Amino acid sequence: MNICLFGGTFDPIHKGHTAVARAAADRFDLKKVLFAVSDVPPHKRSQAITPYWDRYAMVALGIRDADDKRFIPSAIELEMNQEKGAHSFSYTIDTLERLSKGLKKSDRLFFLIGIDAFMDVAKWHRAEEVLRFCDFIVASRPGFSLADVAHALPASMQPSAHVMKPFVKSAVRGEFVHAGVRLHLLDKVNVNVSATAVRKAAASKRALNKYVSPGVAEYINKTGIYRG
Ligand code: ATP
Numbered sequence: 001m002n003i004c005l006f007g008g009t010f011d012p013i014h015k016g017h018t019a020v021a022r023a024a025a026d027r028f029d030l031k032k033v034l035f036a037v038s039d040v041p042p043h044k045r046s047q048a049i050t051p052y053w054d055r056y057a058m059v060a061l062g063i064r065d066a067d068d069k070r071f072i073p074s075a076i077e078l079e080m081n082q083e084k085g086a087h088s089f090s091y092t093i094d095t096l097e098r099l100s101k102g103l104k105k106s107d108r109l110f111f112l113i114g115i116d117a118f119m120d121v122a123k124w125h126r127a128e129e130v131l132r133f134c135d136f137i138v139a140s141r142p143g144f145s146l147a148d149v150a151h152a153l154p155a156s157m158q159p160s161a162h163v164m165k166p167f168v169k170s171a172v173r174g175e176f177v178h179a180g181v182r183l184h185l186l187d188k189v190n191v192n193v194s195a196t197a198v199r200k201a202a203a204s205k206r207a208l209n210k211y212v213s214p215g216v217a218e219y220i221n222k223t224g225i226y227r228g
Helices: 015-028 052-066 076-084 092-101 127-133 146-152 161-173 195-203 214-223
Strands: 002-008 030-037 071-074 108-114 135-139 175-178 181-186
Touching (some): 002 092, 015 071, 015 135, 015 181, 030 052, 052 071
Parallel strands (some): 002 030, 002 108, 030 071
Antiparallel strands (some): 175 181
16 A cells, blocks of 8 residues: 655645645555644744644644545644654654554555755755655645756765766656655646745735635634644
8 A cells, every 4th residue: 555644734724735735645656645734843943834743733634524434533743753752852763664564565655845845855864765665646736847856966976967868858758766765746736835925924914715715714713723
């Protein structure tokens, strides 16, 4: 069975997230997509983030509205951090290792990520191990080029100049295997929505329907979480 981890801040979950997850599930025959809400301790935050359970509640509502049996909300990061104790922090590699322990031999683990987030992958903790751990699905996003995907790899994994050209060409066709990394590109996902835009719209009391599902819009309006 193909199982996919889709990590994110989800502050809040929006139509871009569900569109990407649906396209990935269809293209790669994913039977489960785990929407894993990131639990970032205060000392690791570069900006204020909405409390965990508000974000988790919105993920649950967004998934219910998406009405897709393959989508599952996951609190795996919070669970892992709580087990480790106060002020601890789980990295992506920890989450992948934990998840893989529960898999059967016949299962295949994927990691879904937008191209904007993938561009930072070289800075991740144990980046090379993460990249070799499972199959990566990198999704297109308005404003970013999937052709840049090779440049995002850590220096030690960069294809040399003479293979870079075919790399980019074949990568754009859909899949590339290099230095133990299995990258699948998911193009044609073109939903121009970001969580930043949702928060801004909510703060200025604009309608949220074009960004988020009805249940998520209702939660944001009722709680006033983005009104400052
Ligand atoms: P923010 O605007 O606060 O930075 P965001 O919209 O990027 O948030 P995240 O929760 O940070 O949302 O994203 C989680 C994952 O979903 C990331 O891998 C990101 O690249 C991907 N993603 C988010 N929105 C889109 C979109 N519209 N199209 C493709 N991928 C997306």
